[in-house]
Amino acid sequence: SMEEMHERIHKVRATLGEELVIPAHHYQKEEVMPFADKTGDSLALAQWSSTVDASWIVFCGVHFMAETTDILTKDNQKVLLPDERAGCSMADMANHYQLSRSWEYLQKRFGDTIIPLTYVNSTAAIKAFCGDHGGATLTSSNARKVMEWAYSKKKRILFLPDQHLGRNTAFDMGIPLTKMGMWDPITDTLKSELAGNEEDLVLLLWKGHCSVHQGFTTAQIATLREETPDVRIIVHPECPFDVVQAADVSGSTAAIIKEIEASPPGSKWAVGTEMNLVNRLKAQHPDKEVTSLNPHMCPCLTMNRIDLQHLTWSIEQIALGQPVNQIKVDQQTASSARRAIDRMFQLA
Ligand code: 13P
Ligand code: SF4
Numbered sequence: 001s002m003e004e005m006h007e008r009i010h011k012v013r014a015t016l017g018e019e020l021v022i023p024a025h026h027y028q029k030e031e032v033m034p035f036a037d038k039t040g041d042s043l044a045l046a047q048w049s050s051t052v053d054a055s056w057i058v059f060c061g062v063h064f065m066a067e068t069t070d071i072l073t074k075d076n077q078k079v080l081l082p083d084e085r086a087g088c089s090m091a092d093m094a095n096h097y098q099l100s101r102s103w104e105y106l107q108k109r110f111g112d113t114i115i116p117l118t119y120v121n122s123t124a125a126i127k128a129f130c131g132d133h134g135g136a137t138l139t140s141s142n143a144r145k146v147m148e149w150a151y152s153k154k155k156r157i158l159f160l161p162d163q164h165l166g167r168n169t170a171f172d173m174g175i176p177l178t179k180m181g182m183w184d185p186i187t188d189t190l191k192s193e194l195a196g197n198e199e200d201l202v203l204l205l206w207k208g209h210c211s212v213h214q215g216f217t218t219a220q221i222a223t224l225r226e227e228t229p230d231v232r233i234i235v236h237p238e239c240p241f242d243v244v245q246a247a248d249v250s251g252s253t254a255a256i257i258k259e260i261e262a263s264p265p266g267s268k269w270a271v272g273t274e275m276n277l278v279n280r281l282k283a284q285h286p287d288k289e290v291t292s293l294n295p296h297m298c299p300c301l302t303m304n305r306i307d308l309q310h311l312t313w314s315i316e317q318i319a320l321g322q323p324v325n326q327i328k329v330d331q332q333t334a335s336s337a338r339r340a341i342d343r344m345f346q347l348a
Pocket of ligand 1: 140251252
């Protein structure tokens, strides 16, 4: 039962004390949230985990976040992912082999005019490639700052793996769609958006996306606005371009939370992001009307793999001296990836 698992978790925590910490992403299931020592968006969790001294970090989130945490912590600290199947379909859309082959092609095409940037929702190997080629990582809360820095270095950015965050951020900076192109790593083809001239392209978007956020549409926005004219629409920048344009506000999970918290009682919000966060906002703000932009809701299946059973199992195994699912990035990859992450930290 839930009560029994709560007791088991409290028992292990009492023994391990400060040796164990649990960070949890805003998309985590409600049942694990009471055990979190820190909740946050990707950036906040990465920054926080680089400051803790605990020997055990049980990460309630997905694989790439656990990797980032391992990269940022010391050798004697171990990062565990309660369910190793908790991956990210977006991060899976770019692997090192594809990137080095794509890079070769793009270098031939455009010469030394490109800087690679990767969203933190990517494997450690992709971050390492960016670190080794003068690039950086970024998150949804600092994307613009990092992009501006990159344009001060080179004429073109190769942005991966999320085409939507790349396009949305660059458009905000005043870059027209005609200067953006989409790179398809499966077919090795570059297609300019709106048939712009290839030579003019300054943003090369890797053809990747988040399956959760791709589920939001402008048709949903139109329906909602018709039914509830005073509703405000807030979405994550992983949503498609037309959805972000049709929304009232867009921002990272932390920005979405802040915006809704700051709004006056009676405010009506439709939120375009993962379901667990939308349901939590709804529960925490009974004085406001919070709904999901998608009536069918959008769970992130991999985030949801972390449940109370897996959390209990993970920390009991530590107490038994048989930890499971340690996420360990090899030293060479970690040190290259760290360069990309540190460049982001210096800017943000
Ligand atoms: P943020 O929490 O940084 O906004 O990221 C959202 C996300 O999709 C994490 O997988
Ligand atoms: Fe990945 Fe999307 Fe899930 Fe975030 S919400 S972990 S980007 S699949």
